[in-house]
Amino acid sequence: MYEAADGAQARLGLPVNPTIRSNAQWADANDPLSSQIRSSPTLTVIGQEDVDGTLAAR
Numbered sequence: 001m002y003e004a005a006d007g008a009q010a011r012l013g014l015p016v017n018p019t020i021r022s023n024a025q026w027a028d029a030n031d032p033l034s035s036q037i038r039s040s041p042t043l044t045v046i047g048q049e050d051v052d053g054t055l056a057a058r
Helices: 002-012 023-027 032-039
Strands: none
Touching: 023 032
């Protein structure tokens, strides 16, 4: 993952900081990083969003 992040950083010319998170951390409503990400604007690159904004199951 870090190698891919380094490649993306080189192509984008922007910092890419990967963070490995468990499912429990993503689901924790009190986790500061997860809360910040959930409240920020997103752009779906692959897949399709459901009406509620979550990624649709494949």
